[in-house]
Amino acid sequence: MKQPEQFTRRFGVLNIGMTIVTCLLVIMGFLGYLKYGDNVQGSLTLNLPQQDILAQAVQLTICLGILFSYALQMYVPIEILWPHVLKRWGPFKYSSLTDIIFRSSLVLITCKYVTYLSLCVAYVSSFD
Numbered sequence: 001m002k003q004p005e006q007f008t009r010r011f012g013v014l015n016i017g018m019t020i021v022t023c024l025l026v027i028m029g030f031l032g033y034l035k036y037g038d039n040v041q042g043s044l045t046l047n048l049p050q051q052d053i054l055a056q057a058v059q060l061t062i063c064l065g066i067l068f069s070y071a072l073q074m075y076v077p078i079e080i081l082w083p084h085v086l087k088r089w090g091p092f093k094y095s096s097l098t099d100i101i102f103r104s105s106l107v108l109i110t111c112k113y114v115t116y117l118s119l120c121v122a123y124v125s126s127f128d
Contacts, residue, residue: 045059
């Protein structure tokens with residue numbers, strides 16, 4: 001980006017992008033509640049008929065989106081942790097390979113425990 005200060009301005013890329021995503025999620029939640037009422041499940045895709053080909057295509061698309069974007073979401077935590085790893089155990093003979101192994105293992109470890117995320121959120125929220 002030629003002008004990085006525009007990223008966080010009032011009408012910068014970050015704010016506009018997050019506003020669009022938030023509006024889309026609110027609209028989808030509202031329409032899902034209108035369609036399924038009190039029987040709506042935690043994810044709207046769980047309400048879709050499982051034998052329908054289009055519903056299966058939607059679920060597959062969402063799975064692929066999560067698969068390909070999860071490692072990207074781990075960019076910031078890895079950028080924070082990597083200098084500490086280098087300081088403690090580095091320098092490494094094969095720096096690029098070590099970086100890839102570290103990134104992959106961090107993603108796999110967090111994927112393993114993401115199934116317990118709802119329990120952690122509920123536990124932390126109980127103290128508010």
